[in-house]
Amino acid sequence: MTTMLDQDRYGVLTEPATLTIARLLPGPVERVWTYLTDGDLRRQWLAAGAMEEKAGAPVELVWRNDELTDPPGERPDGFGNEHRMLCEVVAIDAPRLLSISWGSTGGVTFTLDERGDEVLLTIVHERIEDPEVRLNVSAGWHAHLDVLEARMCGTNAAPHWDNWTRLRTEYAERLFG
Secondary structure, three states: OHHHHHHOOOOEEEEOOEEEEEEEEEOOHHHHHHHHHOHHHHHOOOOEOOOOOOOOOEEEEEEOHHHOOOOOOOOOOOOOOOEEEEEEEEEEEOOOEEEEEEOOEEEEEEEEEEEOOEEEEEEEEEOOOOHHHHHHHHHHHHHHHHHHHHHHHOOOOOOHHHHHHHHHHHHHHHHHO
16 A cells, blocks of 8 residues: 555556555544545535435435536536436444445445544445446546545645546556556
C-alpha cells in the first residue's frame, strides 16, 4: 500500500476485476467517516442519499456530477445530468469500515485507517467484470476522490468531467496498455 501512495494516486487492479484505490486525507477519522455516511456531505464529492448506519439498510445513491465542481467541465456523451442506484449497507463498523452493494458489481468497501493527523481511505471495488465498466469506474473513483480531497483541504478541485475524461485516458493506458 505504501508503494501505491508514494508512486502515485492511481488505483490498481489487486485482482483481475477488483480495483483498489487509496487516498491520504486530513483527519480525524470521524470527519472522513461523515463524508462517507452523511448524504449532504457525500453529495459534495460523490452522490447524495440518506444512509442508515446499519447492515441491511437500503441506500439510494444519486449522482449529479455537474454539481461537484464549478465549472463542471464538459460532460461526456452518454452521461445524463443524474444517475440513481439502489444499494444496501452490507457491513458497517463505524468509523472504520463501510461495505455497500454496488449495482451489478461485487460491491464497494471503504476502510479508514488513522495515520497521525491524517486518515488513509482505501476503497476496494470488487468484481467489475466488464472492462469498459472497469475503466469508467477506475477513472470515476479517482476523480471523485480528487473532489473529496479538495473539499476536505479547503481547495478547489479541477472541473470534474474534464478530470474524469483525462483520467479515463490514463487508466486505459495503465489497465489495458
